Amino acid sequence: MNLIKTLILTSALVLPNLVWSQQSEESPNGGIESTDSGTALPLDQIKTFADIFTRIKQSYVEPVSDELLLEYAVDGMLAGLDPHSIYVKGEKYQDLDEDTRGEFAGLGIEVVMEGGFVKVIAPIDDTPAATAGIQAGDLIVRIDGEVISGLSLSEATAMMRGAPGTSIVLTILRESEPDPFDVELTRAIVKLSSVKRERLSDDIGYLRVTQFQLNTGESFRKELKRLRSKEGFSGLILDLRNNPGGLLTSAVSISDAFLKKGTIVSTKGRVEGSDKKYIATAVDLIEGKPIVVLVNSGSASASEIVAGALQDHNRALIMGTKTFGKGSVQTILNINEDDAIKLTTARYYTPNGRSIQAEGIIPDVYVEQRQFRKQTTKPYQQVTENDLPGRLDGGPQSKNAPSKNEAKERLANDYQLNEAFNLIKGLALFESRKSLQEEETPDTSANNKGI
Numbered sequence: 001m002n003l004i005k006t007l008i009l010t011s012a013l014v015l016p017n018l019v020w021s022q023q024s025e026e027s028p029n030g031g032i033e034s035t036d037s038g039t040a041l042p043l044d045q046i047k048t049f050a051d052i053f054t055r056i057k058q059s060y061v062e063p064v065s066d067e068l069l070l071e072y073a074v075d076g077m078l079a080g081l082d083p084h085s086i087y088v089k090g091e092k093y094q095d096l097d098e099d100t101r102g103e104f105a106g107l108g109i110e111v112v113m114e115g116g117f118v119k120v121i122a123p124i125d126d127t128p129a130a131t132a133g134i135q136a137g138d139l140i141v142r143i144d145g146e147v148i149s150g151l152s153l154s155e156a157t158a159m160m161r162g163a164p165g166t167s168i169v170l171t172i173l174r175e176s177e178p179d180p181f182d183v184e185l186t187r188a189i190v191k192l193s194s195v196k197r198e199r200l201s202d203d204i205g206y207l208r209v210t211q212f213q214l215n216t217g218e219s220f221r222k223e224l225k226r227l228r229s230k231e232g233f234s235g236l237i238l239d240l241r242n243n244p245g246g247l248l249t250s251a252v253s254i255s256d257a258f259l260k261k262g263t264i265v266s267t268k269g270r271v272e273g274s275d276k277k278y279i280a281t282a283v284d285l286i287e288g289k290p291i292v293v294l295v296n297s298g299s300a301s302a303s304e305i306v307a308g309a310l311q312d313h314n315r316a317l318i319m320g321t322k323t324f325g326k327g328s329v330q331t332i333l334n335i336n337e338d339d340a341i342k343l344t345t346a347r348y349y350t351p352n353g354r355s356i357q358a359e360g361i362i363p364d365v366y367v368e369q370r371q372f373r374k375q376t377t378k379p380y381q382q383v384t385e386n387d388l389p390g391r392l393d394g395g396p397q398s399k400n401a402p403s404k405n406e407a408k409e410r411l412a413n414d415y416q417l418n419e420a421f422n423l424i425k426g427l428a429l430f431e432s433r434k435s436l437q438e439e440e441t442p443d444t445s446a447n448n449k450g451i
Helices: 002-014 043-059 066-079 091-101 153-160 216-228 248-256 302-312 405-413 415-440
Strands: 031-033 040-042 086-089 103-106 109-114 117-123 139-143 167-173 181-186 188-191 195-199 204-209 235-239 263-269 276-279 291-295 317-320 328-334 339-349
Touching: 040 043, 043 066, 066 086, 066 339, 086 153, 109 153, 117 153, 139 153, 195 216, 195 405, 204 216, 204 415, 216 248, 235 415, 248 263, 248 302, 263 302, 291 302, 291 415, 302 317, 317 415, 405 415
Parallel strands: 204 235, 235 291, 291 317
Antiparallel strands: 031 040, 086 339, 103 188, 109 117, 117 139, 139 167, 167 181, 195 204, 263 276, 263 339, 328 339
């Protein structure tokens, strides 16, 4: 029975809110019932577990400690729930804080476990993974030649992390490629700048959010202020592609920058306090100017919260491809100073009550990413008025200021962004003409009289 007591204590470790009574009695259904919550532990399954535990101790090819077996048991218990619930201890516990602060040593990819392999949610901008061409949806099947099937997610990620400057070879399985292929990467200190600002033209602003960290909301508002302070600002492209998510508070802050009222996101779960609603404040920082949000299959979690909120409130057009569909809330439950569990405790819902989990956000305008190719043959040049001999000149022309080469190059190399730019230009033009028409139309309501 000592082992069963150990298992009961392990259960109490995983569920810290349960305090097991010394005088618990066997319940009618064959379990040990706690006096405080009515939760029963199934005694038959615990006996089976104890028997398996004993057989492993006696017959496994190599000696294995009780502590390690129990740690594996907790790992397996959490991994069986969903891909995001994990047991973290020691260095892994410190990694949680590193990810939130936005600095760590590694490759720069957000991953989950799928079908026994590590699946890439998204590579993070300006990291070794992004530079090497790792893509959202890639399956990592080997690490340095070692098959990772059978490893836990934490074990696989531990293999990928390492000292800056060291090399690692990932074997990738990609849907568009017939065979697996190797990619060599060099680990580095990954310092994430979560918000990037650019002007794509004199009137169109561009903000890219790569991850939702502690200071992302504040940084986003500062960069947005710089964009809207420019004369002629008339529209914004918000790029959330390959953004694996992060902190809920940052996602709410960015959504709130454009919404004047209503729910931003809600959460629903079983634990007390998990049912919450986040409400917008009455300020739109760009005063109703049009927004296009770019998303793809690498847009997950907090990215989907922002896209779903702006879509449901008809505040932005969502463009790109269907998002990842991670709509669950993970809570860090501390066990002691070095150990914790990251446990899924609730689901996210958009303002209209749509569940994001396993559904994702469907874009309003579906645009696949494509590669631009240079034309190999010179196109036939149509005759225009300018080609006619003796043509009449058009008179003095004002010279438009040339656009920045960097913006031109970015648009020329990013099909989805180029399509979003064309769309936001059209929306901005429509809004400006509508405003001009409203100004030119006199208000005669004061002169009208009822009949």
